[in-house]
Amino acid sequence: MADTQLKIAPIGEGLSLKARAYEALKAAITNMNIYADDAELRLDERDLSQRFGVSRTPLREALAQLDQEGLVKIVARRGIFIVRKTKAEVLDMITVWAALESMAARLATKHASAEDLAGLHTLVDQFSQDKVAAKMGEYSDANIKFHQAIIGLGKNSLITDITDTLFFHVRAIRQRTIFEQDRAKRSVIDHKDIVAALEARDTERAERLVREHTLRLREHVERFVALD
Amino acid sequence: MADTQLKIAPIGEGLSLKARAYEALKAAITNMNIYADDAELRLDERDLSQRFGVSRTPLREALAQLDQEGLVKIVARRGIFIVRKTKAEVLDMITVWAALESMAARLATKHASAEDLAGLHTLVDQFSQDKVAAKMGEYSDANIKFHQAIIGLGKNSLITDITDTLFFHVRAIRQRTIFEQDRAKRSVIDHKDIVAALEARDTERAERLVREHTLRLREHVERFVALD
DNA sequence: CTATGGTTCTTGGTATACCATACACCAGAG
DNA sequence: CTCTGGTGTATGGTATACCAAGAACCATAG
Numbered sequence: 001m002a003d004t005q006l007k008i009a010p011i012g013e014g015l016s017l018k019a020r021a022y023e024a025l026k027a028a029i030t031n032m033n034i035y036a037d038d039a040e041l042r043l044d045e046r047d048l049s050q051r052f053g054v055s056r057t058p059l060r061e062a063l064a065q066l067d068q069e070g071l072v073k074i075v076a077r078r079g080i081f082i083v084r085k086t087k088a089e090v091l092d093m094i095t096v097w098a099a100l101e102s103m104a105a106r107l108a109t110k111h112a113s114a115e116d117l118a119g120l121h122t123l124v125d126q127f128s129q130d131k132v133a134a135k136m137g138e139y140s141d142a143n144i145k146f147h148q149a150i151i152g153l154g155k156n157s158l159i160t161d162i163t164d165t166l167f168f169h170v171r172a173i174r175q176r177t178i179f180e181q182d183r184a185k186r187s188v189i190d191h192k193d194i195v196a197a198l199e200a201r202d203t204e205r206a207e208r209l210v211r212e213h214t215l216r217l218r219e220h221v222e223r224f225v226a227l228d
Numbered sequence: 229m230a231d232t233q234l235k236i237a238p239i240g241e242g243l244s245l246k247a248r249a250y251e252a253l254k255a256a257i258t259n260m261n262i263y264a265d266d267a268e269l270r271l272d273e274r275d276l277s278q279r280f281g282v283s284r285t286p287l288r289e290a291l292a293q294l295d296q297e298g299l300v301k302i303v304a305r306r307g308i309f310i311v312r313k314t315k316a317e318v319l320d321m322i323t324v325w326a327a328l329e330s331m332a333a334r335l336a337t338k339h340a341s342a343e344d345l346a347g348l349h350t351l352v353d354q355f356s357q358d359k360v361a362a363k364m365g366e367y368s369d370a371n372i373k374f375h376q377a378i379i380g381l382g383k384n385s386l387i388t389d390i391t392d393t394l395f396f397h398v399r400a401i402r403q404r405t406i407f408e409q410d411r412a413k414r415s416v417i418d419h420k421d422i423v424a425a426l427e428a429r430d431t432e433r434a435e436r437l438v439r440e441h442t443l444r445l446r447e448h449v450e451r452f453v454a455l456d
Numbered sequence: 457c458t459a460t461g462g463t464t465c466t467t468g469g470t471a472t473a474c475c476a477t478a479c480a481c482c483a484g485a486g
Numbered sequence: 487c488t489c490t491g492g493t494g495t496a497t498g499g500t501a502t503a504c505c506a507a508g509a510a511c512c513a514t515a516g
Binding site for chain 2: 061089093098156
């Protein structure tokens with residue numbers, strides 16, 4: 001099946017300037033440690049517009065969207081500020097996460113295929129309790145992936161959308177989270193239990209395990225993470 | 229404590245044009261039966277801008293926000309369309325609602341004061357099983373209020389914000405929901421049980437009752453509501 | 457030196473003009 | 487009559503100029 005068709009035109013990326021500005025800004029904020037003491041949290045429309053090479057209009061629309069998502073806060077005649085979530089807000093977000101992921105787990109026990117669950121199983125097996133200490137850096141990403149995978153199995157796109165935004169914010173404070181080895185080991189065990197419950201199609205147990213697992217993270221953040 | 233101060237100036241309402249346009253548009257869409265067969269679902273920026281007496285810029289920002297919330301869909305060079313949620317989307321929304329409200333109920337058993345719960349009790353007592361049939365119209369509103377009250381008691385403002393948007397969409401299809409008397413009666417009983425569980429501070433039971441109650445609505449919509 | 461009043465500059469908000477493209481309509485060829 | 491090609495128009499996207507309000511700075515009076 002060779003290419004008999006002429007496929008030109010991946011030129012302009014196809015996206016609107018607004019969409020591109022949005023992605024660029026979001027990526028920039030993501031890759032920035034906004035909780036560092038010397039972080040520059042103030043943005044300037046005109047400055048950004050020049051650096052991006054687009055006018056203020058699409059840039060403003062992108063910023064307005066980020067404002068609505070809670071990533072930045074626009075204050076009339078004062079400036080645009082990257083938002084540092086308060087501890088209370090982060091805790092609320094983790095609570096919502098717990099509610100939605102546990103519902104997703106519930107749905108997964110009913111709708112996920114055997115292959116779906118097998119994939120999840122593979123994800124968990126990558127980290128045995130012994131190895132997790134050595135790969136702490138990787139684990140943090142794999143951890144998020146595991147949770148996103150469960151949410152995916154719930155096949156409720158609204159849950160997926162909402163939690164994506166939540167993960168974004170939680171990721172930002174990850175650097176302030178002390179992932180001790182004990183917590184990581186416990187996490188691996190939890191994950192194995194969750195997968196087992198899903199495979200057993202035990203709806204109530206899967207829901208409970210996921211909820212408790214995430215609420216334990218909430219508890220940990222409440223007690224050990226410095227914010228505000 | 230008489231007025232010794234001069235308080236002029238409640239003139240311009242203080243809100244930005246964007247904010248006012250947003251509220252006006254949202255109210256307009258809310259009060260419109262978008263599921264009617266002859267509903268005019270297309271909006272025109274220039275037309276709206278003239279009718280509101282503002283330029284396209286703040287109007288576009290308001291529309292962009294509505295787009296992000298899923299109330300309208302903006303298609304480049306085609307038009308702006310009021311969104312009719314598909315049945316699948318509505319079902320997903322009710323599922324998210326169930327997840328969040330059941331978590332709120334869980335939180336309420338831990339954080340709500342006795343007075344809070346007394347207020348909830350009053351709300352429920354307004355509708356006995358016998359009277360609900362006669363007041364079917366009112367009940368629909370009171371029903372939403374009851375659920376919002378529980379969510380309020382969870383004291384998690386993120387849950388409140390998300391569910392507010394969900395209620396907006398669910399309200400829109402309410403007209404297509406056949407509220408038979410039996411369902412309403414069952415609903416009243418459910419509500420009483422939920423309040424009882426909250427007052428008993430029975431976390432698990434409160435969560436379960438709320439979840440099951442809302443998922444029953446989901447089931448009802450899935451089976452009896454015509455959409456798409 | 458301090459307090460007050462004003463001037464200027466910064467910055468988000470708004471208005472407007474222009475651009476680019478999807479769609480509809482129409483003319484002409486077959 | 488039908489199909490094709492072009493042309494016009496409607497509409498969201500983008501650029502730009504101006505507005506208004508707040509904050510910082512400065513001058514001046516006490």
